[in-house]
Amino acid sequence: MRRQLKRTRMRRKVAGYKKGFQDGVRDGACTAAFAAIPQPALPPRPLRVLYVPQGFPAIDHGVSEALRMSVGELHIAESSRMLELAASIKPDLVLVLNGLHFFPPNHLQQIDAIRGLGTRTAIWFADDPYFTEQTVEIAPHYDTVLTHELAAVDLYRGIGCSNVHYLPLGADPSLFRPMAVEPQYRSDVCFIGQGFWNRIELFDAVASKLSKHRVVIAGGLWDRLKRHRLLKSNIKDGWMPIEESVKYYNGAKIVINIHRTTEALSDNKNTYRLQGKSINPRTYEISACGTLQLTDIREDLPSYYRPGLELETFTGPRELMGKIEYYLKREDERRRIALQGLIRTMRDHSYAARIQRLLMLLGY
Incomplete structure (x- = not known):
């Protein structure tokens, strides 16, 4: 009985060692690869940008941090205050993410007023094609429409949007990255x-x-x-x-x-x-x-x-x-x-x- 118990303990110890070794190899390889790949580091463009997030933390954080590295001056506004801030800081560009779900009823009136100030506006749709009955009402109010969905490009062009681009989403490496876990x-x-x-x-x-x-x-x-x-x-x-x-x-x-x-x-x-x-x-x-x-x-x-x-x-x-x-x-x-x-x-x-x-x- 003691001998069998000892063998069982030994098998568990060996299995635990093997698993720990495998986890260590994986974690070490991923960490080394992650650290070895530099992120784009170009000189910031001399732009003043007002970014209006959607409320998707994984995307909003990645976009805002990338903008912070890429432009000379970045301001972030809640959707209820974007007109107020645009009138105050006079940005070169107002970039809105998605424009759905958490945006106030006067969202489009604010965008129209911002364009009336002579400020360029762009929206990046991150939920296409699941809300097309709403996005076709939103898109024509912007100077530029960006969508992560390839199939939506012709839709927006077909309703009269003259400046439409396909731009996929991505990953925020400050959030999504390899790590050892419990x-x-x-x-x-x-x-x-x-x-x-x-x-x-x-x-x-x-x-x-x-x-x-x-x-x-x-x-x-x-x-x-x-x-x-x-x-x-x-x-x-x-x-x-x-x-x-x-x-x-x-x-x-x-x-x-x-x-x-x-x-x-x-x-x-x-x-x-x-x-x-x-x-x-x-x-x-x-x-x-x-x-x-x-x-x-x-x-x-x-x-x-x-x-x-x-x-x-x-x-x-x-x-x-x-x-x-x-x-x-x-x-x-x-x-x-x-x-x-x-x-x-x-x-x-x-x-x-x-x-x-x-x-x-x-x-x-």
């Missing part, structure tokens, strides 16, 4: 996001097999699952703060990314029924944490990441579970792809790079 954040598979119907359908299809692994699912609406009972203990209900999301991304062996359906159902206001072509910001954020990402496919994904080399893709529940089982058994392969995804993100897809592109599109 054991409570570790999992085999992680998904963070709302339980939109296409996601519910997918997780229902894989629930029985997925429940055999250490899984974390975080977000709202997951009580829609028909097989909720199988995954109930794995679900963290409600919105998860960014800092916690980053830890769960870092602690996971695999993070799933499922794009929101673009159909005009109860979850969307996509009146124009645009089919999403562009990847979501979560694609960049997951890869910025140095974790293997398994994502469904949008048309322009290969323009930003190489499937099989910098992240992995799936087309349905069977392929998703097949790749989960495959990569959970292959530590080195999983780590290699995740590391390449991290390097690609830091090199090409930071908000510092996006803001440089934004200013070039605006002719600055």
Whole structure:
């Protein structure tokens, strides 16, 4: 009995050492790669910019910090005060993120008045194509329209907007980055996001097999699952703060990314029924944490990441579970792809790079 207990303890010790070693290799490699890739550092343009955030912390912080590095003078205004501040500081540019959800009813009247002052205005839509019935009312009030959704460019041009550009979102490396995390954040598979119907359908299809692994699912609406009972203990209900999301991304062996359906159902206001072509910001954020990402496919994904080399893709529940089982058994392969995804993100897809592109599109 004592001999068996001793062997059990030894096996656990060896397994713990092996896991600690693997985690250390991953954390060390990611940290070294992250530190070795410099962010764009061009001389600031002699511009005075007023930035009006949306209320999406992960995007707002990345954009504001990138602007701070890229222009001579940056002011940040709440949407209720943008006209007041624009009249006071007389910026060269007023840049608004999204213009939805948290913006006041007089948002468009303020923008019209700002343009009346002779100030240039631009809006960057970050929620396309899910609210097209609202964005088509907003877009014509701005001098320049930027959208992260490739499919929306022709929509805005078709309603008379003469200056429309496709500009993808990105990752904020000051928030989304590799880090060592405590054991409570570790999992085999992680998904963070709302339980939109296409996601519910997918997780229902894989629930029985997925429940055999250490899984974390975080977000709202997951009580829609028909097989909720199988995954109930794995679900963290409600919105998860960014800092916690980053830890769960870092602690996971695999993070799933499922794009929101673009159909005009109860979850969307996509009146124009645009089919999403562009990847979501979560694609960049997951890869910025140095974790293997398994994502469904949008048309322009290969323009930003190489499937099989910098992240992995799936087309349905069977392929998703097949790749989960495959990569959970292959530590080195999983780590290699995740590391390449991290390097690609830091090199090409930071908000510092996006803001440089934004200013070039605006002719600055």
